[in-house]
Amino acid sequence: MKIAVLGTGRIGAMHAELIATRVAGATVAGVFDVVPDAATATAQRLNVAAFGSVADVMASDADAVAICTSTPTHVDLIVAAAEAGKAIFCEKPVSLDLEEVDRGLAAVTAAGVPLHIGFNRRFDPSHAAVRAAVAAGEVGELRQLRISSRDPEPPPIDYVKVSGGIFLDMTIHDFDMARFVTGSEVVEVYATGSVMVDPAIGAEGDLDTVTVMLTHQNGVTTTIDNCRQSAFGYDQRVEAFGSLGIVASENHTATSTIRRSAAGSTGAVVPHFFLERYIPSYVYQWEQFVAAVRDGTQTPVTGADGRAPLVIGLAAKLSAVSNQPVRIS
Secondary structure (H helix, E strand, C coil): CEEEEECCCHHHHHHHHHHHHHCCCCEEEEEECCCHHHHHHHHHHHCCCECCCHHHHHHCCCCEEEECCCHHHHHHHHHHHHHCCCEEEECCCCCCCHHHHHHHHHHHHHHCCCEEECCHHHHCHHHHHHHHHHHCCCCCCEEEEEEEEECCCCCCHHHHHHCCCHHHHCHHHHHHHHHHHHCCCEEEEEEEEECCCCHHHHHCCCCCEEEEEEEECCCCEEEEEEECCCCCCCEEEEEEEECCEEEEECCCCCCCCEEEECCEEEECCCCCCHHHHHHHHHHHHHHHHHHHHHHCCCCCCCHHHHHHHHHHHHHHHHHHHHCCCEECC
């Protein structure tokens, strides 16, 4: 399968390299970026073509496109790719605007092309094992889900200004995980938070430390805690508690070695950067996408799966402002 990669920033360049070197059955048809020098640099490094325009990408013999551009451009590119008959991989979020999401999904439905949304944490072996255990009934009746997600340091303020806020940029991954692990839709959201890391984030009307409680249709509650700064590294954990016990995914470390002496105990630090934790999940995600398109089966993360976390995120923003729970119909 030939895949054209649109966007050669950090994420786009990573996807292009993984496709070119680690995903069986896939090759990079070429790359495009609105900054030609960026596209050229990635193209030369991978020995692939650099497309001159989006129109060139859509007119190419690529079987699929990977949309890794800035969020405001996603829907227009989804529509263009759908009309060109390309299978579509789109990074999250699809858009920060629900009407725009629906416009993109309508184009995909009309064209009948595959669409996959890049919520890669579903493909992390540790998180996926939690979901599999819950689905198999190993914890009995699921009662509570807890998700911790903390970054080692806050993003640049220029990014904060255009990110849509912590709920739509950071917590949106956890909203997806909540639906994925519980297997149940969210019907109510209560969110609260504050600015405890960087006053400049608050000056932009955003929060940097938040807690969210989700009530699911099946009665399970999910608690999510996020912070833009974690002194010990990239903190990513999921715990499912049920009538028969718990199953949890812990942070990854470089080694599992622990040293103990009279002076105390030490172990390896957790990763400082999300790519250190999630490269295997990105690879597995691509393998699943390629297999679905090849076999004509449903993509692992559908357009509906991309839409639902945005709805939850918008409800969380409203809840945090109003200090009231928000129902989702």
